[in-house]
Amino acid sequence: MKPTAPEGAYDLRGADRDVSGSVATIAAVATAVAAGQGSVAIVRLSGPEAEAIGRRLFRPAGRQPWDSHRVLYGHLIDPTSGERVDEALLLLMRAPRSFTREDVVEFHCHGGLVVVRRVLELVLAAGARRAEPGEFSQRAFLNGRLDLTRAEAISELISARSQRAAQLAMGGLDGGLQRRISGLRERLLDQLAELEARVDFEDDLPPLDGGGVVAELEAVRQELATLVAQSRAAEPLRRGLRVAIVGRPNVGKSSLLNRLSGRDRAIVTDLPGTTRDLLESEVVLQGVPLTLVDTAGIRATADRVEALGIARSHEALAGADAVLLLFDLAAGWTAADQELRERVPAGVALLVVGNKADQAGLATGPVAEGEAATQAVVAISALHGDGEAALAAALLERCGAAASEGLVAALNSRQADLAAAAAVDLERSLEAASQGLPWDFWTIDLRAACGQLGAITGEEISEAVLDRVFSRFCIGK
Ligand SMILES: Nc1nc2c(ncn2[C@@H]2O[C@H](COP(=O)(O)OP(=O)(O)O)[C@@H](O)[C@H]2O)c(=O)[nH]1
Ligand SMILES: [Mg+2]
Numbered sequence: 001m002k003p004t005a006p007e008g009a010y011d012l013r014g015a016d017r018d019v020s021g022s023v024a025t026i027a028a029v030a031t032a033v034a035a036g037q038g039s040v041a042i043v044r045l046s047g048p049e050a051e052a053i054g055r056r057l058f059r060p061a062g063r064q065p066w067d068s069h070r071v072l073y074g075h076l077i078d079p080t081s082g083e084r085v086d087e088a089l090l091l092l093m094r095a096p097r098s099f100t101r102e103d104v105v106e107f108h109c110h111g112g113l114v115v116v117r118r119v120l121e122l123v124l125a126a127g128a129r130r131a132e133p134g135e136f137s138q139r140a141f142l143n144g145r146l147d148l149t150r151a152e153a154i155s156e157l158i159s160a161r162s163q164r165a166a167q168l169a170m171g172g173l174d175g176g177l178q179r180r181i182s183g184l185r186e187r188l189l190d191q192l193a194e195l196e197a198r199v200d201f202e203d204d205l206p207p208l209d210g211g212g213v214v215a216e217l218e219a220v221r222q223e224l225a226t227l228v229a230q231s232r233a234a235e236p237l238r239r240g241l242r243v244a245i246v247g248r249p250n251v252g253k254s255s256l257l258n259r260l261s262g263r264d265r266a267i268v269t270d271l272p273g274t275t276r277d278l279l280e281s282e283v284v285l286q287g288v289p290l291t292l293v294d295t296a297g298i299r300a301t302a303d304r305v306e307a308l309g310i311a312r313s314h315e316a317l318a319g320a321d322a323v324l325l326l327f328d329l330a331a332g333w334t335a336a337d338q339e340l341r342e343r344v345p346a347g348v349a350l351l352v353v354g355n356k357a358d359q360a361g362l363a364t365g366p367v368a369e370g371e372a373a374t375q376a377v378v379a380i381s382a383l384h385g386d387g388e389a390a391l392a393a394a395l396l397e398r399c400g401a402a403a404s405e406g407l408v409a410a411l412n413s414r415q416a417d418l419a420a421a422a423a424v425d426l427e428r429s430l431e432a433a434s435q436g437l438p439w440d441f442w443t444i445d446l447r448a449a450c451g452q453l454g455a456i457t458g459e460e461i462s463e464a465v466l467d468r469v470f471s472r473f474c475i476g477k
Helices: 050-057 113-125 135-142 147-160 164-172 176-204 208-237 255-260 305-317 335-343 387-399 413-434 441-456 464-469
Strands: 026-029 038-045 058-060 071-077 082-094 104-108 240-248 279-285 288-294 324-326 349-355
Touching: 026 113, 026 135, 038 050, 038 113, 038 135, 050 058, 050 113, 058 082, 058 147, 104 113, 113 464, 135 147, 135 387, 135 464, 147 288, 147 413, 147 441, 147 464, 164 176, 164 208, 176 208, 176 255, 176 324, 176 387, 176 413, 176 441, 208 288, 208 413, 240 335, 255 279, 255 288, 255 324, 255 349, 305 441, 324 335, 324 387, 349 387, 413 441
Parallel strands: 240 288, 240 324, 324 349
Antiparallel strands: 026 038, 038 104, 058 071, 071 082, 082 104, 279 288
């Protein structure tokens, strides 16, 4: 009785067949390539022509056999001229023992930009097509090599900007999320089957325990709500946070940026108006990746360059996830500080920080909020580094990132949106139940909830949505 995805829903391969009716062979550079960097680069091919293209372009040294999962040493040749393009290794992985479950050939060539481009061009000229972003993973998914949440976890692992973010992605990779969501979906499908049976054959079946259905839907709804909350808490870990340091001139913004990034990034002087432009620095605070933005001190000025810098400070305020409003404890909280505070857009997390605690003769660390004398949430000394840990803790708390502590795995934002939508569907279904409406009123939203969860796991998903998911992956993955 369980509704299932339409037959053949995942067979997108038909859309990508060449004239002979076979699946296209795709190719991409699988490693990051930068001029003058990286000693080895991998050009990867997947599809029925992969081995034939490999044989056309690669001359093994000696008489090594073309065995699967064996590395060949030799040269990449331009077949039109016979010219040696690179000295390289070739790795052949015949279907189905490969990432895509198709025939895969990898050329491990030298990492120079020019060489890698040339190899890719030769591969394309030999009949492969340039892979779309995420297309290897998409094929792996379509061929049943990995499920959707695992594929997404791999992509997340690649883009992780901190150790903790990488660990979270690894948590998604072990399949726990897939099992959990699948399990919840199964429970809903069971209830749906019961209800649908009653709609069709009420008289032939034992009476349905409506209370039991309600309890089960409510239990699933609560689990979904927990998963959504965990995902939102993990969001800063995944995406990183953009934190603008703003304040009047000379309060120590640049000093704080240097302190947190552990190097002399910004110019610090005792002259107000030193910082003229936005300056960004990538740091990791307690596992959370941050982009710190140092800004020009905000004040009225006749200097045109400084005024342009100040305009950028205002933009930085609007584009940040969080604002660190710094003021000088020795000078106290001034009307200008208050004015700045009022400019912080609603919805941006704000942390007021008093600097130069050393000069003010104050202890550093967390300070009770709203304390009339200082307005400080945290007191620090950017010069000496005191209060840094309390500042980090308060900032992450303010951004909701502290709640990610101890999370092993979490839904990504696409998955969390679907889980949240499923929870809303269940609420509606429960509403129909509480109004005592007939069974078929319960089923409409319940079926929708199953669909949302199926779109998380990939068990019930449209081609268009799949394409969108994989298009966010990087090329070559
Ligand atoms: N005593 C003391 N001086 C500080 C502290 N932080 C910054 N300063 C000094 O304040 C002046 C202005 O610092 P700077 O970082 O350029 O401020 P900005 O204009 O806000 O970027 C410099 O002379 C710094 O050495 C602090 O915590 N204690
Ligand atoms: Mg500065």
